[in-house]
Amino acid sequence: MSSHETRPCVPDLKKERLKCDFNVEELTNLIDGGKEKTALRRKLRSVISSESAYIDPIPPEYMSHEDQFSNELRKTCHTAMLMNKQNIDIKTLQLSKAYIGVLKDGDPLWVHYHVFIPSITGQSDPEQQKIWMEKIRTWKIFGTYAQTELGHGTFLRGLETTATYDRETREFILNSPTITATKWWPGGLGHTVNFAAVMAQLYVGGKCYGPHMFMVQLRDENTHESLPGVTLGEIGPRFGLNTNGNGFLRFDHYRIPRRNMLMKHAQVLEDGTYVKPSHSKLSYGTMVRVRVGIVRDTCIQLQQAVTIATRYSAVRHQSELIPGEPEPQILDYQTQQFKILPQISSVFALFFAANSVIDAYYSVTAQMDLGDMSLLPELHALSSGLKALSASDASRGVEICRLSCGGHGYLASSNFPRLYTQTTCAITYEGENTVLWLQVARYIIKSYRSAQNGNNLKHSVSYLSKQPRPVRGDLSNNGLLEAFKAAVFKLVSDTEGRIQRVCAKGQNYHMAWNQCSLQLLKCAEAHTRFYVCEQFVRKVEMAKGTENVKKILKNLCRLYLTHHVSVNSGDFLKSGSLSQNDIAVLEEEMCSLLEVLRPQAVSIVDAFDFDDGQLNSCLGCWDGDVYQRLYDEALKSPLNKTDVPEAYYKYLRPLMQVGLKSSL
Numbered sequence: 001m002s003s004h005e006t007r008p009c010v011p012d013l014k015k016e017r018l019k020c021d022f023n024v025e026e027l028t029n030l031i032d033g034g035k036e037k038t039a040l041r042r043k044l045r046s047v048i049s050s051e052s053a054y055i056d057p058i059p060p061e062y063m064s065h066e067d068q069f070s071n072e073l074r075k076t077c078h079t080a081m082l083m084n085k086q087n088i089d090i091k092t093l094q095l096s097k098a099y100i101g102v103l104k105d106g107d108p109l110w111v112h113y114h115v116f117i118p119s120i121t122g123q124s125d126p127e128q129q130k131i132w133m134e135k136i137r138t139w140k141i142f143g144t145y146a147q148t149e150l151g152h153g154t155f156l157r158g159l160e161t162t163a164t165y166d167r168e169t170r171e172f173i174l175n176s177p178t179i180t181a182t183k184w185w186p187g188g189l190g191h192t193v194n195f196a197a198v199m200a201q202l203y204v205g206g207k208c209y210g211p212h213m214f215m216v217q218l219r220d221e222n223t224h225e226s227l228p229g230v231t232l233g234e235i236g237p238r239f240g241l242n243t244n245g246n247g248f249l250r251f252d253h254y255r256i257p258r259r260n261m262l263m264k265h266a267q268v269l270e271d272g273t274y275v276k277p278s279h280s281k282l283s284y285g286t287m288v289r290v291r292v293g294i295v296r297d298t299c300i301q302l303q304q305a306v307t308i309a310t311r312y313s314a315v316r317h318q319s320e321l322i323p324g325e326p327e328p329q330i331l332d333y334q335t336q337q338f339k340i341l342p343q344i345s346s347v348f349a350l351f352f353a354a355n356s357v358i359d360a361y362y363s364v365t366a367q368m369d370l371g372d373m374s375l376l377p378e379l380h381a382l383s384s385g386l387k388a389l390s391a392s393d394a395s396r397g398v399e400i401c402r403l404s405c406g407g408h409g410y411l412a413s414s415n416f417p418r419l420y421t422q423t424t425c426a427i428t429y430e431g432e433n434t435v436l437w438l439q440v441a442r443y444i445i446k447s448y449r450s451a452q453n454g455n456n457l458k459h460s461v462s463y464l465s466k467q468p469r470p471v472r473g474d475l476s477n478n479g480l481l482e483a484f485k486a487a488v489f490k491l492v493s494d495t496e497g498r499i500q501r502v503c504a505k506g507q508n509y510h511m512a513w514n515q516c517s518l519q520l521l522k523c524a525e526a527h528t529r530f531y532v533c534e535q536f537v538r539k540v541e542m543a544k545g546t547e548n549v550k551k552i553l554k555n556l557c558r559l560y561l562t563h564h565v566s567v568n569s570g571d572f573l574k575s576g577s578l579s580q581n582d583i584a585v586l587e588e589e590m591c592s593l594l595e596v597l598r599p600q601a602v603s604i605v606d607a608f609d610f611d612d613g614q615l616n617s618c619l620g621c622w623d624g625d626v627y628q629r630l631y632d633e634a635l636k637s638p639l640n641k642t643d644v645p646e647a648y649y650k651y652l653r654p655l656m657q658v659g660l661k662s663s664l
């Protein structure tokens with residue numbers, strides 16, 4: 001039972017928490033990765049929540065663009081100082097959930113910590129790392145990852161910024177030859193960072209060697225002024241994440257030393273000799289790493305959204321379920337359960353998938369460090385697919401949670417707008433989802449063809465080696481996984497067949513690929529969904545702990561499987577892996593799972609263990625005192641400072657005084 005039960009809350013939530021039939025703390029430990037990690041997270045959280053520096057002077061929504069940025073920069077710099085004082089590694093803080101809620105709408109140093117530093121550690125040689133990491137550690141260098149340009153984000157071979165080697169001076173000359181070559185979007189680039197890892201087309205002796213990374217100083221280390229030959233600025237308000245400091249950058253024949261090219265994988269020697277990397281895509285390594293991290297980040301954002309939606313649904317009463325009886329909690333409506341509970345199951349699916357792709361990342365990169373690149377395509381496909389799936393599932397999930405809260409979900413004080421803009425931008429950054437799905441499809445089709453040519457497939461695509469034959473009527477977890485394999489196999493073989501037919505009609509392969517790309521997207525998503533389902537099933541089978549926690553996990557896993565079979569029932573029927581009757585049985589099971597899980601819903605989200613400051617939502621507070629909080633929050637609006645606003649005297653009163661002249 002939950003130790004939280006004793007804290008005061010409204011009767012509805014008290015009643016929900018008393019229904020809890022599992023150990024909430026045990027589930028919290030599982031999500032944190034162990035008891036010790038829970039303890040560390042809470043310790044970090046207590047350090048954070050006792051800091052008055054993190055209190056916003058007024059709600060940031062009411063601040064100007066400039067003040068919002070300055071307020072968040074203040075907080076992120078305070079964090080660096082605080083962690084230094086407390087002797088805590090800032091990465092430990094940021095990777096635990098403890099830091100959630102401190103920065104409200106973006107962090108001007110997020111890209112520094114999570115993209116720039118990994119670029120330096122992953123792309124530069126030991127000597128370069130030693131020099132730069134020391135300066136990073138002592139706060140002399142703050143950097144960003146400057147890759148995207150006005151003209152190109154996706155197609156990296158199309159980047160226009162050039163880095164031309166000058167053998168005489170042993171320097172690279174960076175240049176932005178066109179308006180579309182302007183770097184555009186990098187986080188913190190606007191006015192925060194003084195360095196950047198810049199992706200530019202490498203030219204040596206008139207030959208282009210493609211995109212490579214360069215360490216470039218942009219601002220003076222003392223005055224912070226942009227250096228001659230460098231033009232910098234901020235790109236203006238965005239859909240969300242308005243305090244990330246996204247910026248633009250132009251170079252005018254700007255010179256940097258030869259050793260500022262990141263040389264772990266490729267090098268340009270003093271005499272201009274180009275030493276190529278052991279794999280042509282190694283310079284894209286940072287993106288692979290960040291995509292892996294996004295799976296975990298989006299999972300945590302979805303945890304926040306479901307916590308808010310579930311608690312609110314337990315407190316909110318509306319309409320009549322049985323005529324004449326008191327209004328029920330909206331969580332009692334099956335339709336409401338169908339909005340929220342599958343999102344809770346998604347949290348766990350993404351959680352297990354994130355763990356497995358993080359493990360895969362470390363084992364493949366360790367192998368790559370020993371010179372074995374054979375698993376890079378698998379890692380690229382896996383990280384691309386999971387980034388795309390997690391970002392779109394979480395973003396859709398947050399929106400469903402918002403809708404489940406009716407009108408109040410539309411208020412900024414629900415925190416849904418920010419959660420939504422945070423998740424939806426993950427669909428775009430680090431590789432736009434459609435583009436990443438097509439990368440996954442490329443890997444699947446290539447693998448399928450290889451199998452057709454008699455080769456054995458390994459890892460995530462091994463099931464494409466030969467036609468899977470699921471046992472009809474076996475609706476166990478393993479039976480459903482077999483059905484999934486058969487359904488994806490059919491999608492892949494049909495799509496590959498269609499590409500061949502289009503080619504046979506005289507179309508070239510690339511055009512045929514484009515004509516089949518809707519189906520290819522479906523293959524990629526189905527393959528990745530199967531991977532997530534398989535991980536969910538296997539991790540739940542292996543889970544240790546008390547029976548009641550295992551029961552919760554099993555039920556959530558089963559809900560996830562039945563829900564995704566139901567959503568994609570057409571694919572299962574077409575492949576013949578499930579019958580209409582099977583689907584009907586599974587959909588009925590899904591409905592009963594909603595009923596089974598409903599009494600535990602509040603306790604499951606309690607196990608995510610966010611405090612009120614982190615959720616930052618009037619609807620999601622622990623005590624459920626929703627209406628008072630909504631009212632108090634509304635009173636903070638600057639418009640409420642006066643009964644009659646200035647705008648009345650300026651606009652409305654003159655209009656009312658004139659009156660309507662005609663009766664048009």
Ligand SMILES: CCCCCCCCCC/C=C\C/C=C/C(=O)SCCNC(=O)CCNC(=O)[C@H](O)C(C)(C)COP(=O)(O)OP(=O)(O)OC[C@H]1O[C@@H](n2cnc3c(N)ncnc32)[C@H](O)[C@@H]1OP(=O)(O)O
Nearest residue numbers: 103104105106107110153154155156281284380429430431
């Ligand atoms: C409350 C507030 C809290 C704070 C929160 C703050 C949140 C802050 C959020 C800020 C966040 C974000 C930072 C974002 C950063 C960025 O977005 S950085 C920019 C990212 N850009 C991209 O991801 C670009 C996407 N494009 C690409 O990756 C590639 O160009 C693409 C894969 C599309 C194609 O590349 P090409 O060079 O054209 O390659 P292609 O010819 O198609 O393929 C050749 C071959 O190579 C394989 N390949 C491609 N990429 C990789 C790779 N990374 N690793 C391994 N292999 C790769 C490809 O599959 C082909 O293989 P094949 O065997 O020939 O089929």
Ligand SMILES: Cc1cc2nc3c(=O)[nH]c(=O)nc-3n(C[C@H](O)[C@H](O)[C@H](O)COP(=O)(O)OP(=O)(O)OC[C@H]3O[C@@H](n4cnc5c(N)ncnc54)[C@H](O)[C@@H]3O)c2cc1C
Nearest residue numbers: 145146147148152153154185186187425429430431432434
């Ligand atoms: C909040 C945020 C933060 C960012 N931070 C950074 C950063 O720190 N550093 C950085 O360098 N960049 C950053 N970016 C840029 C980001 O990486 C790019 O916006 C992203 O990679 C998409 O590229 P694009 O904008 O060129 O979109 P486009 O590629 O122009 O996409 C537009 C449309 O075209 C479609 N499309 C494009 N190519 C294909 C194709 N081959 N097949 C089918 N459809 C296609 C896409 O699916 C999409 O629908 C950030 C972006 C955002 C929104």
